[in-house]
Amino acid sequence: MNFQPGKDALKRNFKIVGTRTPRPDGLDKITGRARFGADMTAPGMLWGLILRSPHAHARIKSIDTSSAEAVNGVHAVITAKDFGPCPEDVLDIRENVMAREKALYDGHAVAAVAATSRAAAKQALKLIKVDYEVLPHVTDVDEAMKPSAPIINSKLFTKGLDKTPKKPSNIAERFEFGHGDVEAGLKQADLVIERTFRTEATHQGYIEPHACLASMGSDGRGDIWCCTQGHFMVRQVCSALLGIDASGLRVTASEIGGGFGGKTTVFIEPVALALSLKANHPVKVVMSRSEVLRASGPTSSTSIDVKIGMKKDGTITAGDATLRYQGGAFPGSAVPYGAMAAFACYDLKAVRAVGYDVIANRPKQAAYRAPGAPMAAYAVESVVDELCKELRLDPLDVRLKNASSDGSKASYGPNFDVIGLRATLEAAKAHPHYKTKLGANQGRGVACGFWFNFGGETSVSLNVNADGTIGLSVGTPDIGGSRASIGNMAAEELGVPHDKVRCIIADTASLGYNDVTDGSRVTFASGLAAINAARDAIGKMCERAAGIWGIPVEAVTWEDGTARPSSPNAGKHDPLTLADIAAQAGATGGPIAGHCEINAEGAGVSFATHMVDTEVDPDTGYVKILRYTVFQDAGKAVHPSYVEGQFQGGAVQGIGWALNEEYIYGKDGTLQNAGFLDYRIPVASDLPMIDAVIVEVPNPGHPYGVRGVGETSIVPPLAAISNSVSSAAGVRMTQLPMSPPKVLKALGRI
């Protein structure tokens, strides 16, 4: 029987959950044995390479591939013509994976080749002649919104307005969230502060570039091996783009070398498949780092106005925000999430957040860890900090005074269930970090962050093997240790040691549909499904025991991995362990398996508070991170080491976003820093240890109280660091990244 949220009691005493067991994929990953996207080969395999637009915006007048086709070793050359009609919902993806009439950004794919060697493929790429008519371009979000801006898509008319406009623009949609009378609320305030903030586009920066190996036969059957956060999504999109039956395409998820949201869509997989179909050979496509930066999905760059009113006692009377996110050349930026998350930490009587989804000549943005929320939190938490400073109030006390709590109405509509924001703030206040003395040019910043978390469609299969071990198949790629956490939950439920369970990621032909690994959903949803599947198997094992003993199944209970008669009335029978029952499975009715197929709800929202101390060098503008502490609610930390890892990793990605990372475009609209040398992510010598404090406020939507922990950790850092730097520098910072030139400018040094 599946867990009933709100009805079934939560388990609170654990034997395995909450312990730091060795990870099941650990040995493979420390010995080089683990196979990632680019590590697979196939007999007769060809190398695929993609030709990309050097222009930010250009009409493609013609493409001549004849010379490329003539290169010895070349087996296929494709362009947009090789992709036929497709359903409406994947049209933008088709245009993004291969430009048709126009190249919409620097790096947009225009053609691809497959050849017997990389050298031949490279030579052929150079011989493809593309006749471009260069068009005016726009890459800045505020510029793109102006009526005078070059129009990128003449069929784009702003949605979400009272009246659909007659002229096309680069504004795809307007969103609004909130409740109460904002103007009246602002009037009640003793102090109102209004500021405008800007953030630059950043990239997820996973170390493994996109890679896939596709094999498509003329019989309509194919296979893809690729690094992805969702192999069922890859199957769905690729089969729609190429007109293949879902059952005709089997997708296997390789080990994935980081995703952070950036691998929740496709870029090269349909191209490799189309090349393979045309060449009738398996084709491997691996992106270079510069292709990853130019042509996969970074975040939006944003421009945000925030106005907040506060009383002298710290009560926030109203909050108002306008958020403008450019999401690259196609609609669909994360601005609605940003607008919904902006004020989610506060229990407000009057709140409004308006979002504009804007297109520009940049690669289509993709999800990046709590997509849209870090920028919104940066703007709101900066203004809250400034209000606290002006009114001489403690920033944690003000947040505790206004914090969302159980049952309060969220700024985006629903009422919160049981939440842990206050618990994180209280933990922060009690932590020694908050009492540490600061020196000259040093400052402390705090900020809170929120993320929705997600459940979603999930399918799990649990096989009880004859020797009493367990094979557990899940369909959600493991990007941070989820095989350990899901396997441990199944072991806990069954009452077997953790190393008796082997959790694998099954391919798309072997398991029911699973949504992608996103929304911090995997440990929550696949874990919930694994617990349900274990309960299903336990029910069957109790039936087998009842049969062996000749008593009704109602008279059998399951405890610590063992079936026992539930009372002396049921007769005297020796307990049967899981292994005992498994050994007799053949004689008692055949193999034993548990299943669960659900659309998981009750994910349980997530909150965090971050605290950071920085030192600003007034001569160089360099910002040093001195101390960093994360306080986040995990509901129940299934594997504390990997929960800490999520907290630390998110904080450090936030440090990069706040201090170094940015997409820099030239006047010609081309990306100027498409490499790890110039797009600089944090390295070990930039950082101190990151203290991770796990707070546990159980989520009533999960049998063990689990909440997703993957994303929230990147929401507070931008604001926390900006508040810290503003305090250290004695001037309010309003632009990211706070690179040395920006800091020096703020200090009036340049």
Added chain:
Amino acid sequence: MFQIQVSTSINGDDTEFSCEADETLLDVLRDRLGMTGSKEGCGTGDCGACSVIVDGRLVCSCLMLGAEAQGCEIETIEGMADGTELHPLQQKFLDHAALQCGVCTPGFLIAAKSLLERNDDPTEEEVRYWLAGNLCRCTGYDKIVRAVLDTAKDMRKPAKTKKAAAKKRVKA
């Protein structure tokens, strides 16, 4: 195209291969020799995922030509464990949960091994600067730095304690 014949030693095994003049050592390892433990994260020497040790020196194998490996002794991640006995760094990476996705892990292990061969008592700062050429996007480096410091501490212990610790260790 004309190929160059190269004789080298990889993880103690004599190895011969032929490669193009412009082929990197990383491409040779991965595509010609099937040793895919070394990863390409950037191809420009910025991420360290392809780290190998050549004649005792830590190098990015994406920045070295295959042809330059003639007569060299190369150590890769595939040779780091001694049979079923893990290198102490490998064990500590597991114990400290110093990996998430694991794609940068081979490079970090090779780079850390190279550090400990030079300096058996590094400070936290020395570990951080030595590993600054290796990018990790998942962990924030905290657990990696702890794992390296803890390994160094263990490896400095007298042989007796070392033996006891080895007994405790999970076998590969």
